[in-house]
Amino acid sequence: MRTSGVVAICLVCGLLSGCEEDARTAADRRLDQELVKTLNNIGVENAIITQHTLYPYHFVVDGEKLNDLGQRDFAVLARHFTEHPGLLNIRLGEGISPELYKARVAYVTGLLKDAGIDPARVSISDGIPGGPGMPAERVVTILQKSADPSSKSYSSSRGTITK
16 A cells, blocks of 8 residues: 555656646747747838838728838837938839828828927938848949840949850
8 A cells, every 4th residue: 555655646746747847848938939929020120120111002092091011010110210310211102193192191291290200300202112232333234234135244333244
């Protein structure tokens, strides 16, 4: 009887410690998941700030107000603009009337004011998104060369490429 009691106690202790290990592993997994989400969110926010652009798909269809995606991206940009002046692009897009575009710009300008951001700190235009890209002189050279089918090489500030 005594041996079976000891075995039972050891078995119960083993099961309890095993459950504790599983709980700790589950907590570690949740922590890992939250860390990955946080890193992804930081990456997304950095991309939004780098692009600093609101596209037609950020707005309600045929409307001046931002949709859910537009509100999220604008919130990221507004947090950035509270500390840093900069450029905000609002893309005109195909099929958008000049009146609707002006209404969208006015709406976003109002949102900036509501967020406590001096509109003078933010330049609004229909520019292209920011971020690293190809130097303008290289783009012009490529466009010129592509217009001339007899050309066998492309030159840029980074060197010449021959076909």
